[in-house]
Amino acid sequence: MNRTVDVLVVGAGPAGLAAAARLAASGAGRVEVLEREQAAGGVPRHCARAGFGADARGRPLDGPGYARRSVRAALRAGATVRTGVSATGWAGPLTLDVTAPTGLERIRARAVVLATGARERPRSARLVPGSRPAGVLTTGELQRLVLRFGAGPELVGRRAVVVGGDPVARGAVRTLRAAGVEVVAVVCEHPAGRAAFGAVPVLTGAVVSELLGRGRLTGVSVRGGVAGTTRHTLRCDTVVFTGDWIPDHELARARGLPLAPGTRGPATDGAFRTTAPGVFAVGNLLRGVEPAVVAAAEGRAVAAAVTDLLEGEPWPEGAVPVGVPPGVPTGPVGPLRWVTPGLLGPVAAPLLVRPERGLVRPVLTVTQDGVPLRRMRLSGSLLPWRSVRLPARWADGVDPGGGPVVVGAEE
């Protein structure tokens, strides 16, 4: 079945729903959101904790509450939200092939907004050696399992090790303990706030070097940590790999969109335009990951450029790439992990910068073609699980016809 809509949004998470709500409300015409999962709302659906802003009466929202509100807002604005519907590929520059229980569709749009989110790298992508037993999870799978099967140690496991040190790891520890699973230890490579994990032992400077067990996990080998470089074994039947996000960029890559090097997400300009006319990208597809409220703000922000396009404004050309200094393949990684947007057009845009590790009062620099454009010491410290937003004036003076812009950091 061939159909046409004005705006097709792929992904009904915080970014996609916010984009759809804003566009439908602003009279963009027929706005349709495709969600491959059975329910709309995205990752917050599985996060039963506060930290998702507040509702109209000022009461704090948890993830599921936030997800419900986002879906409602999009529907009220007049957008169509379809669940259990998968966009599987491109049939034209702005046409997607879709599989649904109702059949195959080919949907052509005047604008496509990709909001496909991000995922945590599983054990294999992290190249963790050892056996391939059951009981090896990511936070995402853990949360979905608990949501699906309820609490109870027999459903997840009895003793778990959590890998990672950022707030996602904290979420995994909380989910496990609420499900009645004993958390034996948190293993993290980089220094982490021990206080964040309560009574759970935290092994910092340590990595999981091997998974043990046939059939079911029986333990993990850990190298480094307090005991120095020695290896020791933690007995457990569950290990949860947390964080280490990568954008779910399948459709973006299938469309041939260039990726921004540090993020592995499609490069966009400050208005979320990709290099393909009519195709936009927002939310954690751009990089892994920012909180839901940040992704949603991007969803709202993309509406302006989409509206421009629908009103016949030409697709701007001549953006320059933005990035962090490339690391030396065998040397230590640089102080910054990524910067977005990956492209800067004639209009200056705020920059979002993510450090690779904790940086105390760093000096941030913006350079183009070797010429320093800006250099400023930040007053605070940067943490690897939080981005810093630099106002648009940081990008003032960028020559749209010049070479790549490099954002660097010195301690």
Next chain:
Amino acid sequence: MSVTRTGPLPAGSDATYDVVVVGAGVVGSAIARTLARHPLRVALVEAANDVGDGTSKANTAILHTGFDALPGTLEARLVREGYRLLCAYAQETGIPVEPIGALLVAWDEEQRAALPRLAEKAERNGHRTTRLLTASELRSREPHLDPGALAALEVPGESVVCPWTTTLAYATQAVRSGVDLHLDCRVEKVRTGDPYHRLVTRRGVLRTRHLVNACGLHADAFDALVGREDFTVTPRRGQLLVFDKFARDLVRHILLPVPGPLGKGVLIAPTVYGNVMLGPTAEDLDDKTATGTTAEGLAGLREQGGRILPALLDEEVTAVYAGLRAATGQEDYRIAAHPGLRYVTVGGIRSTGLTASLAVAEHVRGLLADCGLGLGPERPLAGLRMPNLGEAFPRPYRDARLIARDPDFGAIVCHCERVTRGEIRAALTSTIPPGGLDGLRRRTRARGGRCQGNHCGAEVRALFEEHAEHREGNR
């Protein structure tokens, strides 16, 4: 016909067979299927809870032409015949095969000098279509290859195949044609006798006139149960990396190393699932259960892979695994008939076993006849069409007619591999249903993609348990 996994084995005459094949890997399953052509009572007995759960599930998934076999060996003959038989069988039953051909790539002068000798060897094995490629021809064939490649020998016909579907096809057809399959049924003792041998398993005793050892890595241990000590199996571990589907466009052929004094080296090959595989290592071990990967192994593979196809390392790794090949210290299979014992050992089936499986089965049928088995007349096997797991062939999620008939085939559950609820349900109710989530993955690809179950793990498990409960309820 029956498949059992739990509870006591059938008793009395139901537990009495003409032939028991021990080991339901690709070779044992092929033998059972071949024997099912005859009016015989045949059982296929397996220690694991699924067919193809050992070496057959973790290998390089290549259908070899046998161009580089040692001429004159049994292996060379069975690989050549098996290749032809399996190509035809795959076509008939829907096992995904892609005949993409192989390139043996030379990276130094010594390797380049070896190519003509390899072409001659191929000719002695009956392969006259190999061709030498210059560096520039090679570059136009494989533009992403490291520019240091000097030349290559092209071997048409080398193919990639789905090893999981192959074993499952044999076993399914065997069961549908009357073979009893007993899973989770390790044979602990053999009391040889006349006219019946008695096999003591953990689930009861089976009686059989003839016995086939298709125990793969454990073929020497099973031989010992019947009092034979002809060879020792040394497990040779092969670690492999499977790269994301985005890597698939980087390579068009199976890229083989030129064998040299330092061993066979690693290969890079597309998989029928649309990924790219890198490996294997070759490590001689003592432990027949050591199917784990190691940090050194994986780092070494990445280093070697990066020298062949530099862009490969930019892609994510989807899976890491290791398999064990059954090496016996001899450059040939160890297939032997022991007529006095009415017993056939099928040992030392090395990495070519998948290719040779159907020819091995034919050979073993002949050996059993030599041992006094009256085969009786031949009859046609039950029909079979396997679900397609290959990317080169139509998948259900793109099949409008199928979805119209059953909307479950339009409901994608595993998004990375695009596996639908319809396919998962079909696997769960198939002739040989999976015994666990890994078995379900090998039947459908569900949970086998880049997210490894992050998105679909809970849903797939729910479907699996729903059907498990349903089966319990029926019992």
